[in-house]
Amino acid sequence: MQLKFAAQWLLAVAVEHSLANDLNLQQLEKRAALAYSEPFYPSPWMNPEADGWAEAYAKAREFVSQLTLLEKVNLTTGVGWGAEQCVGQVGAIPRLGLRSLCMHDSPLGIRGTDFNSAFPSGQTVAATFDRGLMYRRGYAMGKEAKGKGVDVLLGPVAGPLGRAPAGGRNWEGFSPDPVLTGVGMAETIKGIQDAGTIACAKHFIGNEQEHFRQVGESQGYGFDITETLSSNIDDKTMHELYLWPFVDAVRAGVGSVMCSYQQVNNSYGCQNSKLMNGLLKAELGFQGFVMSDWQAQHTGAASAVAGLDMTMPGDTVFNSGLSYWGANLTLAVLNGTVPAYRLDDMAMRIMAAFFKVNKKVDELEPINFSFWTLDTYGPIHWAAGKDYQQINWHVDVRADHGNLIRDIGAKGTVLLKNTGSLPLKKPKFVAVIGEDAGSNPKGPNGCADRGCDDGTAAMGWGSGTASFPYLVTPDAALQAQAVQDGSRYESILSNYAASQTKALVSQDNVTAIVFVNADSGEGFINVDGNIGDRKNLTLWKDGDALVKNVSSWCSNTIVVIHSPGPVLLTEWYDNPNITAILWAGFPGQESGNSITDVLYGKVNPAGRSPFTWGATREGYGADLLYKPNNGRDAPQQDFTEGVFIDYRYFDKANTSVIYEFGHGLSYTTFEYSNIKVEKPDHSSEYKPTTGKTSPAPTFGNYSTDLNDYVFPSDEFPYVYQYIYPYLNTTDPKKASADPHYGQTAEQFLPPHATDSSAQPYPRSSGKNSPGGNRQLYDVLYTITADIKNTGAIAGDEVPQLYVSLGGPDDPKIQLRDFDRIRIDPGQTATFRGTLTRRDLSNWDPAVQDWVISEHKKTAYVGRSSRKLDLSVELD
Template sequence: MKGHTLAVLAFISHALASGNTSFVGILGHNGAAYERASKFVAKLNTTQKVSIVTGGGATVVGETFLGMDFNDGSMGLLEYYYVSAFSQSSALSMTWDKDAVTAQARAVAREFYQKGVQVVCGPTSQPLGRTAWGGRAGETFGPDPFLYGIVTAETVKAHAKEGVVSQAKHETNRTNNNIAGYDSMSESEKRNFLGPYSANTDDKTLHELYLWPFYDAVKSGLGSVMCAMNKVNGTNSCENYSLLMRHLKGDAQHAGLASAAGGFGYGSSTYWSETAITAMLKDESLSMQRLNDMVIRKPATVWGTDYVDPRANHTKLIREIGSKSIVLLKNERSALPLQRPRLMGVFGSNAGAAMAGPYHAYDPITGPGPTYDGHLATGTGSGQASFPLLVTPLTALAFRALREGTMLCWILNDTYTSSETSALGAGTGVVPGHVKYAQDSDVCLVFLNALAGEGADRTVLYNADQNQMVKTVADNCNNTIVVINTMGPRLNVTAVLYSSLLGQESGNSILDVSYGEVNLSARLTYTIARMICDTKECDFTEGVYFDYRYFDAYNVTPRYESGYGLSYTNLTYADLDVSSIEALSVYFRKEVCRLISGLMGRYRERHRQRHEHRWQGEIPQLYLSYSESAKQPVCQLRGFERVELARREKSTVTFPIRRRDAVKGGEYIFSAGASLRDLRLSRTVSIRTE
């Protein structure tokens, strides 16, 4: 749902009558902004207050608040000219690189600031990705709440540094779309619309999965929250006293606003009219203290930010982050990197441009797969960026081929058929065909995509036409490389290069890793199953057991595990050290334990190749296995860092463990390695609780 569409459902209930909580800070605990806003609101009359809580502004002597402009999203401004199209969040998280997350978030925020938009409708903290069938997984950071929380926090801090407010969405338990037709409803139908489903979860699941990234965001200075469009435990999220007042405003101490589909802070002027507000004040169903609290949150959110120099080379940044986001899943016989092929065959509509562009009004479900007939580099709905241009893989490959003398042939259609009566070299009357082109090529690149987005969920997890194209090419070309751009997990294909949507420089990013100009370091943020039946269906009774937790709990072997990714080089791990640990505080607000894990690696070339890499990016990961009394999954991610090593260089990595990471006292196993199923070092430690 587009962020600049304000509330439809009003949160006018006993939640509104509650008083203001103690202010603990907003946007980095900026008490000065809150104090300024409080003095400003004290001068307003009821009409002016209603104007602010319904999206407008107000002016008093010596001070003006112009209101707030909201827009999507984390991949760049939606529906604007002369802006950049960045990587999707699902691609960005595959870098496992906090610096890359920060760099993109700051670049996005600079462009928002320059265009006069104060609020980024993002990061998208829900859907969490509990099912591969969800349509909006591409907008998110993946299904692991620890990874999700870290990158969400980095995004929020980066936005604030550029003078822009983050609006984390969708709070909470958002998992599916299933609201097709909502936009076509009449105003009366929308008023009576009570949401598509109720996400019923126990308290453990709610806190350890769904609220986890919001907690990290609030602690990093989150300014705004967008409510989810579903119910939680039978009550609409945006009318849910427990979610908004107890957990978000109370436990997490969120001092900002909540908006979209209601919430404490923003509402529709259709419902929150001056007449209605005045009547509630008169009958005391709404206190003046509560109204003032709602109003103060708007200017305090905006005035709690600062502006810095916005200039940056965003094109270069987008290309670099795109390259860091591509996961190498398979590389038999050192097929990659490419080394000056004589003749290259390029296959699939995802290799080239759509019929018209770069803008396109994406339908959330397009084609039989659904797939997109062109190169897929941005999402749909709230996940769609505004392209200034689009570098497709074929464009990037053509410039490289021109430089190296490679001959290119291509078929930009997944279902192309021909008589194929002529072979290459038979004259100018060559009939294009998958078989002949594949037989004549030194290397064949097959490009696939999978499109999903806001408005509907996925209908299949693989595409028969694309699978047949891969089989036909691979049967006739012994050096076939498959490149996949997908909005979510993709099953039953032999993948080599795998990523989400990489933005306007997508083709150049793919070129850089294909030719070894950039060494691969990306890792999966979710599990890819071997069979569709291994993918968990939409049943919330699974609790905390989805994605790798589900695979571990039920001893299911995945095709590729969470955290997996190959490289052109190899590293060794040694010397895991766990320092002494004090007894854990029983109070979870005491965030950090005195626990550090150390990890050392050495970089060496896996095989000789034309490019001798100056550095290797590696993602050491820390997983924690709990005592049986903790009643936790087999193991959970509790630390990660991206490190760059020069040839034969060593590096030490430290992982701080927070209070809520450890849950309770008992015996713990700390394991470190390259992925969930490639844990190379472990130590057992006993931890007691005070």
């Protein structure tokens, strides 16, 4: 975009980009030279005929049609940080029997409660390459959430996708491959929502590092910035990589999406109309609601028209008692700044998501816990210290989920190397070495939000965690197995007891198992200088030195790694004394039992690495931004690598890797043969979507008398810091506390922001089909291959289907399908994978649609991204 034209656009959309009213043209031109997010207005309204949403829409319309203006605002605005029991709640609608809706972490369990399960991380379940386990994990988490009274579970995660391996929250998601992540998202969402809880796909979008995600947090670490990081992503990369798994989430019927802290192309994620209005709601046809991340909202009316539907936790800054919405949203609708249909659509989306997973408003489980304390009694309004009563009922929601957790932990363990020492068969002498094998001396929950690296690492840190009901350590499980076998067993649970370790592992007949780890998490916690993101890709607490020392003293050394992604193995992985290496991810509460099952062959390993193990950090290409690079303004993180991250980059650079994406060994062997291509008799020609939506629906009139909206002090007392929809005065300027109050929408909102007329469908959209044009999901080819178990024991194999799109700017190969198949010794199974039109298409920024290029396409089937046994050209 030319600089002058860009500056004009910036003037038009200054509010969306959170620019102050007095910015001059020189400052605007400086911003225009940076990446830019073009506006998209108006915010699309719900489609009553959208696939999978018609019944929920009808119920929502019946409900919302009865609401007053104040009740609609109450439904969209959080009540404030610590104002109620959950990490986030909106106001109740008691007149119609709807209690306050509870939004609560996390993507691997229920945060800050008791008698709940601590599940494996998303990355660990991705390593199973097992759709069924992904679904069952989601269903179990959804059941536990529902049993606690949680209405919206804040997960699963596709942002971060995993652009850079040191990203702090990569473990919360699934994989840097968009297809594997997309499958993980879809199956998890279906599981959570089938269990009766609304899922929340987050963080939308480009949220790929913790550094500079929030201004206050960054300033607390000594970084002098005034705006958050901008992830600068081009249109093609956005569609072919980062948006891909969110498409699968929308197709799976996800009820909510959380917008992210950082900016995208210099517009904040939670007021970026291109992202929320253009991509998510118009192009993908998302019918649920968009909620802000906690304190990620920066404007009131501007964020509303840009597509935000719910603000969390409601206050502008934690415990400020102020809100961009609440009373300000009430005023904005009354004075016409925010059109009434936009508020109606916010309420409709929230209630449609509710009715998609619930039958009636008065049949919800009560909220039976408090995030703020485990005490049985305390103030229900925690921040205000008000209304002392029972707030925790200590409801046990775990059921038999420990068995599932143990199964996922074992099946997600990746056997990276094995020269014959595994599986263990009643070894004579087992020596377990390393802090990562043992307990945290402070207890498994001894560090708030798991914000330390003491003892074994079974999950990362931050809001994406859950409290452990117990934690089976590797030391405990392996010792129990050794006792059962009659083996000698000793453990040294320190990385620094060199002389004692040498004396132990140098003895005859010893099998030494070394446990090492790396850790990471969310940016509000700093662990040893790791501000959420990892500082490096090495093992923590001198883990590399521990491995090298033990393997120099013992010729049968087995290494087990718990980590949030790849670590550098270059200095020791090929040491002949290291007979096996396993990656066990973050396996949750059954950690020790899971790894013992694999080491002893109770589970034949079939986990596959959901990322690439490179030889150097530089080998990954993309990396994090650790220092501000734009003065005090928003740090600029340019995604110049495009779609080439992880294995795509290694293939493009033609560099060797230690262990490739999709790699994993077994205790048996498999042989691939007989690849075939099946093509449907008739495949329809792709037709771009045409036509227009209906006009924005209306839901009746409302009073414009400000006296009808003043706080009803005679009905109930005011709670300190609680966010209400009521005005505190009939003077609108005083009520808003906004020095610019009185400006009309036309004066400060972008063109068409309040337009209620019928709008054209984007040509790539699906009209009534969430996820885009339904023809994108036509199966164009079915690929089959035979897989024979040529070994002596039964095992699972994970055949992977890749495709080459053939263009000069395309990755060498891209994952498109996979399966996990159990095959008995000597038996042959048939793998069947499909290639849809989307799988074979590229995003064309010029026509704004998916197109199949004329380049030769080739399909591959194999056991990893660099072990592709079979190939076939596609017509």
